[in-house]
Amino acid sequence: MDISDKVFVVTGAGNGIGREVALALLGRGSSVAGLDLKGEWLEETASLAGDNAQRFAQFTVDITNRKAVLALPRKVEKALGAVDGVINVAGIIQPFVRINDLDFDAIDRVVEVNLHGPLAIIKAFLPGLLARPEAKIVNVSSMGSYAPVPGQTLYGATKAAINLLSEGLRSELTGSSVSVCVVYPGAIGTNIAHNSGLDMSGADGESSRKVVAPSDAGAAIVSAITEDKKRIFIGDDATFMWRAHRLSPDLASSLIYRGMKDLLPPA
Secondary structure (H helix, E strand, O other): OOOOOOEEEEEOOOOHHHHHHHHHHHHOOOEEEEEEOOHHHHHHHHHHHHHHHHHEEEEEOOOOOHHHHHOHHHHHHHHHOOOOEEEEOOOOOOOOOOHHHOOHHHHHHHHHHHHHHHHHHHHHHHHHHHOOOOEEEEEEOOHHHOOOOOOOHHHHHHHHHHHHHHHHHHHHOOOOOEEEEEEEEOOEOOOHHHHOOOOOOOOHHHHHOOOEOHHHHHHHHHHHHHOOOOEEEEOHHHHHHHHHHHHOHHHHHHHHHHHHHHHOOOO
């Protein structure tokens, strides 16, 4: 897909991977409707975009607010023109606790942000995408969707749902102008824990893990769009665990448990 002069909607554009995707798209001639819960974060993204900020439209919105999301297509088209692609990046993790200790308020929030939010975005923009000569939907999943992380079981379940949503959507859109890509990041150097409202100050072991820079992750996602890829893995850990999982799900689970179990509180 030639992305110059195209219009993309990017959720989570105020920080982390979403911000880097937005900046990479702008740098390659696209216009971007950046969505985020916090307007000040979008302002920071616009500042980093420099001269390209004239093609960056900011929309402060909660993607779990279905009514607000369904009103977006008209607003985005008025600001930038017809939308050619949607990139669902926004997501949160759960508190690092076992399912037995995870309260329903946290459960509802993770499901709303990670599954219902992207689904609402897709439902809102898909009719318009189908009218374009060529269009793209990109959904960011996680390594945790196929290799279970202790203390992140619900998070992984929502991302596994994104996987099947993406694959099923691609199947349903066969023969249409819309293609679908699903992204599997491993450890990325973002503030997802803080942005999810979690205090991870005691997780010193986490800082020693090899992580991919958000800018590299953003560039990989934009390259996947231009190269019309159906699936991409970001980070050696994501690729390795995918292969380990296909070889032996039990082996993959054991490897991750040994590396991450210290993040769990005592049973």
